[in-house]
Amino acid sequence: MEKHRDKVASSALRLIASNKRAGRDYEIIEKYECGVELRGTEVKSIRSGRVSVLDSFARVEKGQLFLYGCDVQSWESAGSWFQHEQKRPRRLLAHKKEILKMELQTVQKGYALPLLQMYWKNGKVKVQLGVGRGKTHRDKRYDLKARAEMLEARREVVRFNKRAI
Numbered sequence: 001m002e003k004h005r006d007k008v009a010s011s012a013l014r015l016i017a018s019n020k021r022a023g024r025d026y027e028i029i030e031k032y033e034c035g036v037e038l039r040g041t042e043v044k045s046i047r048s049g050r051v052s053v054l055d056s057f058a059r060v061e062k063g064q065l066f067l068y069g070c071d072v073q074s075w076e077s078a079g080s081w082f083q084h085e086q087k088r089p090r091r092l093l094a095h096k097k098e099i100l101k102m103e104l105q106t107v108q109k110g111y112a113l114p115l116l117q118m119y120w121k122n123g124k125v126k127v128q129l130g131v132g133r134g135k136t137h138r139d140k141r142y143d144l145k146a147r148a149e150m151l152e153a154r155r156e157v158v159r160f161n162k163r164a165i
Contacts, residue, residue, distance in 0.1 A: 014120040016046060017053045022114040024140065026132025031116065032102065034058075034065065035093035036125050042072045046118075046125060056115035058092060058129050060103040065092040067115065067127065092127065105131045 050073035117128040
C-alpha cells in the first residue's frame with residue numbers, strides 16, 4: 001500500500017514557478033510540454049526554489065528549441081568550476097514534429113512562445129510553453145472590463161441569495 005502512495009505522489013505535478021505575466025500579455029492559443037536540459041547545480045538551485053521565469057520565452061533556432069530569460073540562481077556551495085551561468089540559454093526537449101509546428105506558428109508576426117509554468121513531473125523538470133499572440137492595449141482593457149463585470153455579477157448573486165434567506 002505504501003509503494004502505491006509513493007508512486008502516485010512522485011507522478012504528481014509540483015509547481016516550481018509560474019509566469020502570470022504571460023497570461024496578461026498574451027492570448028494563449030496552444031500549449032506544449034517540454035523537458036529542459038539542465039546541469040547538476042541548476043537542478044539543485046531549482047529544487048531549492050531559486051528560479052525566476054518572468055520574461056522567459058522560447059525560440060526555435062536551426063531545428064532546436066531554446067529557452068531564454070530563465071534565471072536560475074547559482075548554487076552557493078558549489079565551486080566556481082562547477083557553477084553555471086544564471087541566464088544562459090537552455091535547450092528544450094520536444095518531439096521534432098512539435099518543434100516544427102511551433103516554428104510555423106511563431107513565424108507569423110505578433111506570435112511568440114512565452115513560458116507559462118515550470119514544474120516537476122516524475123522527478124524531471126518540465127516547462128509548459130504557450131503559443132501566444134501579443135495583446136494590444138485595447139485587448140487588455142477589454143479583459144479588465146470583463147473581469148470587473150463578472151465580479152459585479154457574482155456580488156449581485158450573493159446579495160440576491162442573502163435576501164431570499
